[in-house]
Each structure stands twice: as structure tokens, then as C-alpha cells.
Amino acid sequence: VCKAESELYTASVRNGEVRCQTCLEQKLETEASKKRFTIVGKGRAAEYRLYSCIECGHQQERQTPDVRAGNIACESCSIGILEADAREKELTLIGECGQDGYRLYQFDSCGHEQALQMSHVREGRFECKQCLQEKHEAEAVNVGLTLIGKGSKPKFRKYRFVDCEHEKEIEPGDVRDGTFKCAICFDNKLV
Numbered sequence: 001v002c003k004a005e006s007e008l009y010t011a012s013v014r015n016g017e018v019r020c021q022t023c024l025e026q027k028l029e030t031e032a033s034k035k036r037f038t039i040v041g042k043g044r045a046a047e048y049r050l051y052s053c054i055e056c057g058h059q060q061e062r063q064t065p066d067v068r069a070g071n072i073a074c075e076s077c078s079i080g081i082l083e084a085d086a087r088e089k090e091l092t093l094i095g096e097c098g099q100d101g102y103r104l105y106q107f108d109s110c111g112h113e114q115a116l117q118m119s120h121v122r123e124g125r126f127e128c129k130q131c132l133q134e135k136h137e138a139e140a141v142n143v144g145l146t147l148i149g150k151g152s153k154p155k156f157r158k159y160r161f162v163d164c165e166h167e168k169e170i171e172p173g174d175v176r177d178g179t180f181k182c183a184i185c186f187d188n189k190l191v
Contacts, residue, residue, distance in 0.1 A: 031068050053077060085122045136172050143178050
């Protein structure tokens with residue numbers, strides 16, 4: 001039990017709606033400190049406070065329940081971390097892209113831009129889709145095919161045979177290895 005004094009409405013005491021504002025502020029400060037923040041002021045409403053990052057001093061307004069749940073990070077420092085992750089993976093962070101959990105990056109090697117999931121960048125689980133498309137197109141040309149689009153299954157692409165103009169869905173690996181045939185022409189040869 002604290003020794004703080006405060007003025008209370010009689011009805012609040014009668015209804016059991018009594019809480020010590022001093023204890024609440026101390027509790028909020030402790031919660032903020034555990035997340036490497038300090039409270040530097042009031043927020044726009046009762047459940048908001050203005051927090052300052054202990055590491056860098058950047059400030060942001062957040063709801064106290066969010067801080068309690070651990071949903072607070074210095075937005076400015078977070079961008080620095082994202083930029084460092086990108087540099088390490090030979091990318092340049094361009095900015096937001098409108099999707100939660102994603103940012104727009106530029107590949108240093110080819111200059112193409114692509115929205116990537118931030119966690120995938122950190123883990124190195126990504127590839128330039130435009131370069132991959134160009135690779136598949138070049139591999140198709142090398143074996144007498146034209147890549148015309150996506151297949152009905154995720155791993156397949158739709159190709160057109162240059163000689164006979166028939167179309168077939170083939171896995172890019174089979175195109176690369178040359179292990180495919182035009183099913184229509186092959187069936188006609190058997191007749």
C-alpha cells in the first residue's frame with residue numbers, strides 16, 4: 001500500500017473505482033524502462049504517453065497497453081536496422097510499399113526494385129523476380145521455346161514451342177535441362 005495522497009470523488013470511493021495515480025505512473029515508467037524507453041510526457045488521451053528511446057532519444061507517442069505488451073520499438077532506430085540488414089544482403093532500402101511487414105528494396109547487383117518481406121531480407125530468403133524471369137526467358141530461347149506466362153501450378157510456366165507453336169506447361173528446371181517434349185507432336189509421331 002502506497003502512502004501517496006490524492007483527492008477523490010466520494011462516488012468513486014463508494015464504487016471501488018479508486019486507483020493511485022502516482023502508483024500507476026510508476027508502473028507505466030517501469031514498463032517503459034523494461035522496453036528501453038522513458039516517459040517524457042502525457043499523450044493525446046489518458047491511455048497515451050510520450051515515450052523517449054533510451055538508446056537514441058527519439059520520441060514517439062504510444063498507448064500504454066501497447067508498451068505493456070512489448071509492442072514498441074524506436075521507429076527511427078528500426079529503420080537503421082532495416083538499412084543495415086539490406087546492406088548486408090547487397091540491397092538498398094528504398095522505403096515503404098503499402099504492405100504490412102514489407103518494404104521496397106533495390107538490388108545492388110541489377111538495380112531492379114521489389115517489395116520484400118523484412119524478415120526474409122534478414123534471413124536472406126529472397127531473389128530478384130525480374131532477374132529470375134529474364135533467366136527463364138533466356139533458357140527457353142536456348143531450347144526453342146518462348147516463355148508466355150505462369151502455369152496453372154506454382155512451379156510451372158507456360159511455354160510455346162517455336163517450331164510447332166503448340167503450348168505446354170513445363171517446370172523451368174526441365175527447360176534448363178532440356179528434358180521435355182511437345183506432347184502433341186510426340187503423339188502424332190507415334191500414330
